[in-house]
Amino acid sequence: MEIIINNLTKKLSNTNVLDNINLKLESGKIYGFVGKNGSGKTMLMRAICGLINPTSGEIVIDNKVLGKDISFPDNVGILIENPGFIPSYSGFKNLKYLARIKNKISDEDIKSVISMVGLDPNDKKSYRKYSLGMKQKLGIAGAIMENPNLLILDEPFNALDEETVENIRNIIKSKKDKENIVILSCHDREEIENLCDEIIEIKLGKIVKIIGNDKNE
Numbered sequence: 001m002e003i004i005i006n007n008l009t010k011k012l013s014n015t016n017v018l019d020n021i022n023l024k025l026e027s028g029k030i031y032g033f034v035g036k037n038g039s040g041k042t043m044l045m046r047a048i049c050g051l052i053n054p055t056s057g058e059i060v061i062d063n064k065v066l067g068k069d070i071s072f073p074d075n076v077g078i079l080i081e082n083p084g085f086i087p088s089y090s091g092f093k094n095l096k097y098l099a100r101i102k103n104k105i106s107d108e109d110i111k112s113v114i115s116m117v118g119l120d121p122n123d124k125k126s127y128r129k130y131s132l133g134m135k136q137k138l139g140i141a142g143a144i145m146e147n148p149n150l151l152i153l154d155e156p157f158n159a160l161d162e163e164t165v166e167n168i169r170n171i172i173k174s175k176k177d178k179e180n181i182v183i184l185s186c187h188d189r190e191e192i193e194n195l196c197d198e199i200i201e202i203k204l205g206k207i208v209k210i211i212g213n214d215k216n217e
Contacts (some may be wrong), residue, residue: 001027001180003061004060005060006060008047016205017040018205027180028177028180029181030197031183031196031198032192034200035201039202040205045183061074075146076152077145080152083142085138090125091119091130092111094138095138095141114141118163119137133164137160149180150181151183153185176197198211
């Protein structure tokens with residue numbers, strides 16, 4: 001898999017929230033986006049997912065132009081901001097509802113991924129009664145459940161206890177594969193350095209630095 005971003009700009013209210021982004025992302029790597037709140041990290045993730053259209057420039061995924069040849073990446077898992085789960089459904093029922101879109105995975109696969117993130121797949125509790133940590137775990141489960149080739153996780157460690165953080169770290173590392181690209185953001189620089197092969201610093205909508213991380217090669 002290969003993602004090439006050419007001269008990508010996104011303008012909102014006459015302000016460039018993404019400003020002439022050029023970037024190449026390759027399979028077999030974990031990429032970390034770092035920057036202050038409002039730097040453009042989440043907006044860039046949303047653009048790569050096809051959730052927003054650029055004002056100018058393009059994103060090419062495996063030789064297909066996003067927004068022209070394809071509306072969304074072919075095989076993507078996403079955790080960005082608040083997942084849109086149905087409040088009255090249980091965790092399992094929410095993921096089963098999402099899984100019906102592609103019909104790629106079984107009920108047992110769904111239960112397995114719920115257990116993997118540290119939730120009880122048989123818990124009948126509705127999503128509205130979930131704690132912040134439980135909601136975050138379910139969001140991660142939803143992102144990874146169909147084994148996507150492109151996994152995008154925006155602040156995946158928010159509201160998680162240390163034991164769960166270690167579990168999610170291991171899950172992210174397991175997704176590093178020659179066929180996969182993983183993109184994540186995190187305010188904890190040490191976390192990013194421990195997980196990522198390349199660290200991409202974003203400031204005021206611009207990429208200001210790309211740092212290779214030899215220890216993760």
